[in-house]
Every structure is written in structure tokens, then in C-alpha cells.
Amino acid sequence: MTEPEAVRLYRTVRLIRRFEERAIDLVRSGAIVGGIHPYLGQEGVAAGVCGALRADDIVAGTHRGHGHVLAKGADPARMLAELCGRANGLNRGRGGSMHAADFGVGVYGANAIVGASGAIITGAVWALRRRGGDQVGVSFFGDGAVNEGMLLEAFNLAALWRVPVIFVCEDNGYATTMPVDSAVAGTVAGRAEAFGIRSTLVDGQDPEAVRDATAAAVDRARASGAPELIEARTYRFDAHHTFEHAVRLDYRDPAEVTRGRSRDPVTIQGDRLPDEVRERVDTEIEDLLAGAVEFALAGPEPDPAGALDHLYASGLVARTGSH
Amino acid sequence: MPRLSYLKALNRALGDELARDDDVFLLGEDIRVGASNVTAGLFKRFGPDRVLDTPLSEQAFTSFATGAALAGMRPVIEFQIPSLLFLVFEQIVNHAHKFPLMTGGQCAAPVTYLVPGSGSRTGWAGQHSDHPYSLFAHVGITTVVPATPADAYGLLVSAIRHDDPVVVFAPAGALGVRADVDFAALAPVPLGVGAVRRAGTDVTVVAVGHLVHDALAVADDLAGTVSVEVFDPRTLYPFDWDGLAASVTRTGRLVVVDDSNRSCGIAGEIIATLAERGVPLAAPPARVTRPDGAVLPFAQALDRAVQPSREQLTAAIHHVTKDG
Ligand SMILES: Cc1ncc(C[n+]2csc(CCOP(=O)(O)OP(=O)(O)O)c2C)c(N)n1
Secondary structure, three states: OOHHHHHHHHHHHHHHHHHHHHHHHHHOOOOOOOOOOOOOOOHHHHHHHHOOOOOOOEOOOOOHHHHHHHHHHHHHHHHHHHHHHOOOOOOOOOOOHOOOOOOOOOOOOOOOOOHHHHHHHHHHHHHHHHOOOOEEEEOOOOOEHHOHHHHHHHHHHHOOOOOEEEEOOOOOOOOOOOHHHHHOOOOOHHHHHOOOOOEEEEEOOOOHHHHHHHHHHHHHHHHOOEEEEEEEEEOOOOOOOOHHHHOOOOOHHHHHHHHHHHHOOOHHOOOOHHHHHHHHHHHHHHHHHHHHHHHHHHHHHOOOHHOOOOOOOOOOOOOOOOO | OOOHHHHHHHHHHHHHHHHHHOOOOEEEEOOOOOOOOOOOOOHHHOOOOOOOEEEOHHHHHHHHHHHHOOOOOOEEEEOOOOOOHHHHHHHHHHHOOHHHHOOOOOOOOOOOOEEEEOOOOEEEEEEOOOOOHHHHHOOOOEOOOOHHHHHHHHHHHHHHHHHEEEEEEEEHHHOOOEEEOOOHHHHOOOOOOOOEOOOOOOEEEEOOOOOOHHHHHHHHHOOOOEEEEEEEEEEEOOOHHHHHHHHHHHHEEEEEEEEEEEEOOOOHHHHHHHHHHHHOOOOOOOOEEEOOOOOOOOOOOHHHHHHHHHHHHHHHHHHOOOOO
16 A cells, blocks of 8 residues: 555544544534434544545445545535534534535435435445446445345345445444344345355454455446445444433443454554654644634524425425414 | 326326436336336336336335435336335435435435325225325325326326425326326426316315315216315325315315325315415315224225215215205
8 A cells, every 4th residue: 555545544534533522522512412423443444445435436324424424525624513503514504413415525425224325325326327427335334234124125236236336334343232243143244145245354443454445345346336245343432322421321341342442443544654644644633623613613503494495405395384 | 089098197107208308217016017007118118227127125226216316317116005105104204305404405306106006906905005195295295196197197297307206196096097188288287286177166175086086976966956166186295275275265165085094184184274274164174084093994895984985075065065
């Protein structure tokens, strides 16, 4: 891997890490209402996968979606403004954390329904290719989602109709509090194989490994049209959601958490760079995020009179709920 | 003038739109051979890229259509039976319908969901006889229920060209309807605009879908006794409130006949809206619907007992006009 790519990957994991930490601060200060599902610890997956995509390739993510949206190139300032519900946010304050989308950079949205992105991205990629493009698409989902029937139906459609979708399972070991061992019969890869989909197991904590595995999968998929599955083993450093601390859920052995946190994708990638390069990137990101926080907090609140703007693309105006 | 059947009208609309716009494509179960007749001949004419026979994967192919629509296409899904809408309610309501708002206007999801054979098909029993249009009106999805062949053609064409998701319910009770139609005059019918099917002065009967034909028959029977105006909303959401209010303002009486369940059904919405608008009524309005929570029983007499009948409609009309 050339040096600039290593730097690029580091920049992405570091950006996502610091973005998430800022966002958690903003949840605590009350600027972000409703909380977030932190991506801390899983940055290597989004960075590695999106690092192997072209700008016009498309992705769709999950409720834990900040990393996917940022890694694909959305503006962190507008993303943060979206989390704060501001009119200058990516979605004009209509989506928030779980629906952040930026069609301009190929992000068909974070999606709060577990397993929902697989079929949507399959249809979207099919359409782009029918229109003459050679894009691939990525559907991100967790280990919990592999028990959703619709996702497995999507595997079947993508394989049958030769739609180049990279199904990326981020196996962080838990679906909220449910350990993967108690939830998934057989294996994630086995489910892909049942549909004739080639699968690759990768260390999700190593951004370069994820990038290499994805680049190979993307090359194959783009050329052949066949979907691929990447199972990235990763670890969620923090709570399922920022409200988890309030309810004090007890489901992970502290020793396991310590072990999991010891393999940090930001450190792993950072250690590959000379100190001065890493420090330069860190400074760049601090400046960028300071500006982003300022931009988000200064953003105007959306006008309540327009609460149902954009409900209908056709311009239909809904009846109001009262006189 | 040539006769056009309702089914053929749907088929013609699909064929015309496929020919007109390369972004339109069809998907559904057994549509290659046109098992329902609605897609007959279209696979041969347009090929496998435009007419996609799907595996039995309703949830995935419904969201597949959403994704294709987000990427700029205009999918039309044919559902074999109305109850499949329950299976894909999540995909339609939670994704296709919500994407434009949730993304702040970054996208549109112009998918058409076509349900030929909605409602009782006689003898198909509990899981094949629902008529769930009120559910879609409730969530705010454009919902159309054509009654005539010309409307079946025109409303389906408009649905396909519409920039939001549209559910088109083709009632089983209307599929056999034929009408003399000038084929050259077939044209898009605007969504959200109702039609007065028969003018009258004593009472407005709002009839949905195939029940328009029952209402017209009842109006014929009552001619000379009661002058019945029949209003066909054609689109249940958005509803032509001004058109209906004008009719009821003329007649001063209102009966709604609707083949969906009573509670939270479209009939209740129609009555509530006119009351809210203060349209003066000479008698309390009435509605004839399926019972609350109806499940259609199998035996024919039982199946029929649960659906709105001409007798019930006649009785309701007599009831609201008895003092006049
Ligand atoms: C279909 C569906 N079921 C349940 C939920 C509630 N829920 C939100 S996140 C989550 C856990 C998802 O686990 P996983 O897919 O492993 O992703 P992770 O949270 O670990 O990233 C659940 C159950 C949901 N949003 N959608």
C-alpha cells in the first residue's frame, strides 16, 4: 500500500473517532437530542470498505451509521449539524443520526430498520447498471441483521440477478445485548454460501486489511456482477446507544471489553505512519471538527411551519392536523 | 365503439408506459407469463430487463423497487394477492414513503404497487379477501381505486408517472367490468380528482371501487322515488374534498359505501371531514362497510354477508332520506 493511501485511511478512522467523541459530548450537553449509536471501535470497517470504493459507488448503512456516511465523503460539518437537528444539516434537520444521507456522495442513507439496507441497495445498484453505469453498492449491517428474513431474501435476489453488491457484516459480537453466539445458528459466511455468494472473513480492526479485502471483492463484483459478502470481525468499544449508561445494562465482561479495546483501529493504522505525519493529520482533524461543531451549533433551527416539507416529492401538501 | 375490459385496460396502461418511458419496469410473481392476465404479452414485447419475474421474496423485491426508484427508475410491482401488502407494509410505509422527508428532499421514491383482485374474489376465504386501502390512506400514501376500465387505464398511467409511491387497488369486483371506450380517447386521469358518475338531487352516495357499479344499480332502482347522486372519489388519498363537498352541498344528504372495515375506515374519514367542513346535512349521514375487524369467511353466503350489499345501501339511502 502506498503511503498516501495509508494516510488517507488513518485520516478517515481518526475523523470518525473524533467525530463520534464530539457527538457524544454534544449528546451530554443536550445539543443532540435523542442520542446516538456510537461507532467507536468499528471505524476500521467503514474506512477500509469505503476506501476501496469509487466516488460514484453507493452505500447504505445502519442505525450505527455515522462512520459509513463520513467515510463515503459526506461533509462532517453538515453531518454534525444534522445530528443537532439544524436546517443546514445534510437532511435539513429531518433525519438526524439514524437517517443521515447524502445522495450527492452516494450515501443512500443510514437506516434505522435492521437489515433494511440490503434490498434497497440491491435495487439501486441494479438500476444504476441498467442505466449504463458500472457502479457497485455496499450494504452495511450488523451481526444481528443476519437473522432478518428480508436481508436473506436480498442475498438471493442479488446472487440470482447478478447485482454487484458487497454485503458487509460488521460482527461486533452483539445485537444490542444479545451475543452473536446465542443468536446466529451456523455462521454468517455460511448464510452467504447458501446463496452461492463468495465470502471473505477479515479483521475489522485493521483498516488496511479491510481495504484490501474490499478492493478484491469490489474488483470481482464489478467485473462479474456477482455479489460478495465481507464479514468483518470488530468490537464496539462503547455502549449500544448513548442512553445505555442511564439504564446500566450489564452484559459484557469487563475483561472482554478491555481486551476488545486493546485492538484499536485508530492506533493500529496510526502506528503505520511517521509521528509527524500522524500529528499533522490529527491537527487537521481537530481544526476541521472545531469548525464543524461551530457550524452545527450556529446552524439555524428549522422553521416549524415547514415540519412536513419534503414529505411528498410530487409537491402534494398534506392536510394539517388541526385548524 | 370497441369494448374495453378493466383487466385489458390495466394491461394496456402498463404496455403504453413501458413503451413511453425506459425507466419504467415491472416486477412481480409469475408476471412473465402474466398469471393474472394483467401483464399478458408484456414479457414478449419488452423482455427480461423490463419485466422481471421475481422469486417469492415480497419484502426484498418491494425494497429492491424502492432502491431502483431512489436511483431514478419507476418500478411497478404487481402483487398477486392483497394480503401481501401486509407483508410489505413496512417496506412501503417505513422506507419508500419516508425517504423523501427523512432525507430532507434529497430523493423521490416513485414506485407503483398494483393489486389486481383486491377484496373478495369469491371463495378465496380469509387470507385472500382483504381490501386494505384505508390503511394506505391512513399513512398518507397516494391510494387509488379505479371503478371503470377508462379510469383503470388513466389512473394507473398517472400513478406510474407520479413522483411518490402510489398503491393502485383494482377490486376483484371490478375486473370483469367492460365498457365502450374510444381507445384514442384513453388518457391519464389526474390523481386526487373525483367524478360524479350520476347526477341526483336527494342524496350523495360516495362509492369506492367496484361499489360504484352497485351504487349506480341502486340509483337506477330508486329512480322516481329517490334521486341519487353517485360520487366516485377514484383516489382515496389525496381525496377530492372540494368535489365531494360540492355534491353534498347540492343534495344535503350523505351515504358512504366502502368495502373496507368500519373502524378507522375511509367511510369514517369522509363523514368526519364533511362534518368538520360544516356542509349542512338534512339528516345524519350513514355508512355501509364491512364489519369491524372483518375476516371474510369461506362459504359464499357468509362471504357476501360481510361485504356491503345493495340491500344495505338501499336501506341506508331510505334511512337518510326518510324525512325528506
Ligand atoms: C428490524 C428491527 N428490529 C429491531 C430493531 C431495534 N434495534 C435497533 S439496533 C438493534 C441491534 C442491532 O444489532 P446489529 O445488527 O448486530 O447491529 P449493531 O447494533 O451491533 O451495530 C436492534 C435490535 C430495529 N431497529 N429494527
